Amino acid sequence: MTAVASTPQQQPPQDESEEALYPIAVLIDELRNEDVQLRLNSIRKLSTIALALGVERTRKELIQFLTDTIYDEDEVLLVLAEQLGNFTPLVGGPEYVHCLLPPLENLANIEETVVRDKAVDSLRKIADKHSASALEEHFIPMILRLAAGDWFTSRTSACGLFAVAYPRANPAQKTELRNAFRTLCRDDTPMVRRAAASKLGEFSKVIEKDYLKSELLQMYEDLSRDDQFFQDSVRLLSVEPGIAIVSILKDDAELAAAKAALKDLIEDKSWRVRYMAAEKIVQIQEAFGNKINTDEIVTLYTNLLKDAEGEVRDVASMKLQGFCAGLPVENRSNVIIEQILPVVKPLATDTNQHVKISLASVVMGLAPLLGEKETVDHLLPIFLSMLRDDTPEVRLNIISSLDKIQVSKVIGQDELTQSLLPAIIDLAEDGKWRVRLAIVEYMPLLAEQLDQKFFEEKLLKLCMTWLTDHVFAIREAATNILKQLATKFGADWTSQHVIPKVVDLSRDQNYLHRMTCLFSVKALSQSIGQEKVKQLLVPIIKQLSTDNVPNVRFNVAKTLKELGKNVDAATLTSEIKPVLIRLAEDDEPDVKNFAEEARALLNV
Template structure:
């Protein structure tokens, strides 16, 4: 009769995996990270919480491996291997079942908080993604006790890398917390919007459009429009270009019949359309149909139709290419007479645009105007354009 397996036999594969986690070979370490669930299953939920997670967190763990094995914090062995840390960040995002279910999900936050503060963006991004994934399974009490303090710590850290990660952790918990905590989160996010570091302001702008979608219209009007206005006036065009999505998010939340009373929105829209940076104008051009659908009809006729024509004539080919891609979508939102009278001549001019990329963008979109114009106008306006494009020196 075979002897019953000893405790050492049961722990042997765990010891091998732990050795691999500390190995010089990156591929072995990567392989070990992807097999962390094997360790967790062997240890069981309680020991995973009490021993494996602290080990991954870089703390001194109480786990006593077989003789000859020396357990050291993972952070020491993979300190500079971004590839391994990305894999670890991803694995931890799916680790709730191995620590005993959602009621223990908060124990995973500490190692991910450390990973979210690392210099390499790929590691931080994956850590933030996993933190948000775990947040979906946490209770309101867990979020307020563990997740929100983590978010605030990252947001108040000395290094911009932590603040950048913090910016991405406001949306997921927002609807699961009390109004008082929501208010404190909005206040803290406002500090990130006003941060002195452009990288933090960029990330706050990237996430503000998502954050706004979780809020009620009165909160957006009272608190978020001023934040948008601040970012829209930023001296860095890399920040200003991100405010186009924020403008769309605000316009989608604020009812159209109330938009005209918030003149700062229209003022900011006009400023972005006229921005001196072509990259900002490009973002406006690339999102033009979305903007038009989000604002009221008066803004479309008074501001967006002249802006559309102006962008079709922009000095930068990249801007003209982007706006050419919006032709059918935007033109379907205006009446046919306005299209023929105010827009069509500028569209026709693009057929002979000096940039082949602009002409190519026009070529892929122009057929979408036919249903809007109708049979006769298609023959009068579009057919000559098709014939001219067929003779283009660039066949593509």
């Protein structure tokens, strides 16, 4: 809804006496327009209008106007709420920043959540601009008004402001703020309790420790056990503040109460609360530190891994590596082998494929924690089982995590041949091109870990096949592999095993494959040395420079820009220059342009 103070249609000022009124008048007219985009543009110009008015008139007229008369579309109000957060210098600096509170307080009452949230963000932004006296006189009373508002919208907004005001409040006002926050934690409206729960952790970090133990801890216990109207959404938002409170109370007797409340959340009857606990399990582990028995925290975690809900097992599986890394070093290996892996093994064949996909992405991360022998004895069976899984994403995640171990050492030659290679070949031919691309991109890492002979016999043919894949991204990635293989195995190996395939591509009937040949030439020219470039790659370029497809010819010119940097001066003059001169006279404009660019770059 749009409503502004009624005013006649404004005309440009006729004299100096009217000039001072003009910016506000124009703004009013634009905000009355039915076009939302025009009103948005007008609101976005507020800072310009404020500069034109000057700080005094901005405070007295513009801010008052925005406080009293703006009722608009949510998207307009959202922009307004954001703009006001940057208005401190436009109203005269910190001394007058409190004049921004009325319009922002109004916006913090708006029904639309995103507008309220943006208003709260702006209020938090200007809170530290207030002097101590202004904070006590203006900002804190505003928080208390919002917290006591009739509508839940104002009370939810208030929850986000306590932490920024409390540290600088006087003792009497601190008491009022704590009492107001306690009231919000017990509000009849679930939305308000949710807001209070989400901000409780932030508030706990600024409140005095004595009051944290005597007052805030009870608020946390109330929220963590909230069961009014079956509002599990309140309890799930209590997990994060529980972590903050436990971190603060590590050395206090009151830790037992916070620990019990947090433990109840991990074992909550609602799967959504358990899901949130599983998502935060590593932070919970860090918060407790050595104040919780290892067996106890491991039991809490493994119960999440065994949860009846697949979503909980999924997110708990994702935390496997982080949780295990946080275990005490002195007995970590034994705890993982004896207590965690027996629970993890069934997940490798879980009925929920998302659980298996998540587990496959992290399980090999345990290898550095266990060491080579224990990895072979305990992780390898899980690894090999998942390598044979029917779900492509599971096999892909396992193969993608091989960088965490020395493949040739941990996985024997037989297993490499019987399990790993079939899985790689299967994924390399997967119908989903993104799966194939992931395998292509992983291949250089695998080449790093395998000896030359084994790679040559088992995987080289696969790499060459990707050069003719029907998806461009695969072909492009395959050309990058050639460069890395040439660097690893040397120019002679490349000449013998890779260049012949590139030559075949240059003669292929499909012009897209001839283009791939050029991309391969460009990549290889950086890795095989000047003599090999001259001997093996320049003839390919010369042949394709007369291709009947213009796209191939202008890619010859583009390739020569790179190849020309990797040959000696004599070859540049005798072999490259004539080709570029001929291409620069081509009938196709694109071919001419790229050839001229190459000549200019190579100075030939």
